[in-house]
Amino acid sequence: QVQLVESGGGVVQPGKSLRLSCAASAFTFANYAMHWVRQAPGKGLEWVSLISFDGNEKYYADSVKGRFTISRDNSTNTLFLQMSSLRREDTGLYFCVSSSFGLDVWGLGTTVTVSS
């Protein structure tokens, strides 16, 4: 079945970098826009970033603009989120999401903890 599996999370010090990956399977990845959505511990959902199906258009939340970079490799069905200059408030569960009609397929998420 359609599946998104995130990886790359971990514990990192403030100011450092981390790269998240999302492996897609059982659907034509190259046809769909992709998103990252995050959730701080005990908090609500926050949209982080969007990339078009072909990678030509990228959008970011103001809270991550200039620090995070979204990208994709349609040859390997993988979505990425390069996170730099990490802050404590970036701590949370990061979901990879595909969108056809709405944000309709979600991964289980990977946890990022920014702490010294």
Place this chain on the structure above:
Amino acid sequence: EIVMTQSPLSLPVAPGEPASISCRSSQSLLHSNGYIYLDWFLQKPGQSPHLLIYLGSNRASGVPDRFSGSGSGTIFTLNISRVGAEDVGTYYCMQALQTPYIFGQGTRLEIK
């Protein structure tokens, strides 16, 4: 940036009773193409969110027909005709008209 406001934030409902969640946007979510870019999600405890309603009133695949979405312009409603134990969780609206996409604060539904 569009601001999304949900109410109530907590919603206790008896089994079999209806439930209604409101979502208000700071500007119209009606696109020039005629579609309303408002989605609804449910996040059950310990799970990833999943899509319930897209484009204001369209049920996502596999969503029971007791869930319905309505509204226009800036005021939207998610209705559950008969609440069951499986509906417990936090419901979010989200505007997808323009970036940054914005979620509402969430409405926690519990069974009385």
